[in-house]
Amino acid sequence: MKKSKFAIAVVNIIFLITIPGLTLGGTEQVTAATIKGYVKVKKQKKVRLYKISGKHSNFYAKAKYSYPYSAKKKIGKKKRSAYKIGNNSHWILAKDVKVVKKSSPRVYTQAKMKLPKGYTKSQLLLAYQGKPTKNFVNASMQGMKANDFSRLKVSESKADDLTQVDLNQLTPKQIGDLTAFSLRLINEARNDLNLSPWVESNGTGKLAADIALEYSKNNKTIKDSHYVPGIVRACHANGLNLDDNFVEDMAGFYNISQTMSMTELKKSVYFGLKQMIFGYVGSGEEGRSNRSYYQEWEHAGDLFNTEGSLHDGDYNYYGFSISHNDNVCSLHFISVPTYVVNSKKYNKGFKP
Structure with a gap:
């Protein structure tokens, strides 16, 4: 058989990124030492993530998904309350999430x-x-x-x-x-x-x-x-x-x-x-x-x-x-x- 096909696998998606013709996912991690708590997206749809400057990033958080966060502060000129998730300084607005208890044992x-x-x-x-x-x-x-x-x-x-x-x-x-x-x-x-x-x-x-x-x-x-x-x-x-x-x-x-x-x-x-x-x-x-x-x-x-x-x-x-x-x-x-x-x-x- 001439193998001419391929598959795009997306697992444990945390941030969604659009590449022409493909919707792909990227996984980030927060080391255990930095985790201060967990937040869960309130909405039924994905929500925008932000940079510390308050500007939009190119990433989104999944609907109804829980994320570990490592910091909470006010970001940007508007001083909006946000949580830092991931290890590349992505911030999610506090209004879009609720604080939840730590995940159940693995x-x-x-x-x-x-x-x-x-x-x-x-x-x-x-x-x-x-x-x-x-x-x-x-x-x-x-x-x-x-x-x-x-x-x-x-x-x-x-x-x-x-x-x-x-x-x-x-x-x-x-x-x-x-x-x-x-x-x-x-x-x-x-x-x-x-x-x-x-x-x-x-x-x-x-x-x-x-x-x-x-x-x-x-x-x-x-x-x-x-x-x-x-x-x-x-x-x-x-x-x-x-x-x-x-x-x-x-x-x-x-x-x-x-x-x-x-x-x-x-x-x-x-x-x-x-x-x-x-x-x-x-x-x-x-x-x-x-x-x-x-x-x-x-x-x-x-x-x-x-x-x-x-x-x-x-x-x-x-x-x-x-x-x-x-x-x-x-x-x-x-x-x-x-x-x-x-x-x-x-x-x-x-x-x-």
């Missing part, structure tokens, strides 16, 4: 990916071919709703909450953890379709790292779609005789900070996978009840090796990587089909 649970009844290989194939049935769309909508790790205030562990990830330089352990996390979710869903699991491999992990490096070196992100020249170069360097993008599925999100917690990052990965599996093209959880946002299952056809080809039912070798440019984090889900690995035509030295 709940820890392992993320799961479960396919709903009605999500079958035969139905997926029709959707992949551009003919999704009403029942399949219903199943996909149910899948977006039922798989809720990305929108609940839960995490997999306290360690994930405390681990800060530098998006420009993830450690080998962090990449390993995210690879295992994403592969576990993919294989849970594949198991529901009685498909063989994908297999993590060192060779595909290196290919994923080289592809991310191509994006970083050439200042490319998910906003530019797949960076095919870089993908092809990485494939050739790793012994794969491929002349187009046959290995990458991609999701991403906008993040105004260089760092985020492992929990936040896992939620972004989770949401990106959920988008691809259920054909959802909306930029956040809020639109998941809108049927018009369910329209692209090429990713799912790849993730489940269900494309109407001679190789349906096969499995792939898997790797994962991240690149971060211009405040956009691109998630690279890299897989090499077994038939490519076993082909003398395509495999010129690649070792999974």
Whole structure:
């Protein structure tokens, strides 16, 4: 399959930003030592955030969302009372929020990916071919709703909450953890379709790292779609005789900070996978009840090796990587089909 599509994942949105053609989210953090309390947006719609000068910023706070604040003071010439939220000096007017008690204790649970009844290989194939049935769309909508790790205030562990990830330089352990996390979710869903699991491999992990490096070196992100020249170069360097993008599925999100917690990052990965599996093209959880946002299952056809080809039912070798440019984090889900690995035509030295 030529992988020409991509997904925009938005998780834990705190500030909404509009980029031509995309509505994206960025996550900011306030360190525990600076938190003085929590405020909740009163309104049913997003509200404007301000600079300390009193001028509008380009950011908004989500409706009915709670935020930790680190200071309260009067801002601007009008001396309007406001709370400081985030770590980039964003202020929200006191009139737009109410002070609330500290959040409940953190709940820890392992993320799961479960396919709903009605999500079958035969139905997926029709959707992949551009003919999704009403029942399949219903199943996909149910899948977006039922798989809720990305929108609940839960995490997999306290360690994930405390681990800060530098998006420009993830450690080998962090990449390993995210690879295992994403592969576990993919294989849970594949198991529901009685498909063989994908297999993590060192060779595909290196290919994923080289592809991310191509994006970083050439200042490319998910906003530019797949960076095919870089993908092809990485494939050739790793012994794969491929002349187009046959290995990458991609999701991403906008993040105004260089760092985020492992929990936040896992939620972004989770949401990106959920988008691809259920054909959802909306930029956040809020639109998941809108049927018009369910329209692209090429990713799912790849993730489940269900494309109407001679190789349906096969499995792939898997790797994962991240690149971060211009405040956009691109998630690279890299897989090499077994038939490519076993082909003398395509495999010129690649070792999974």
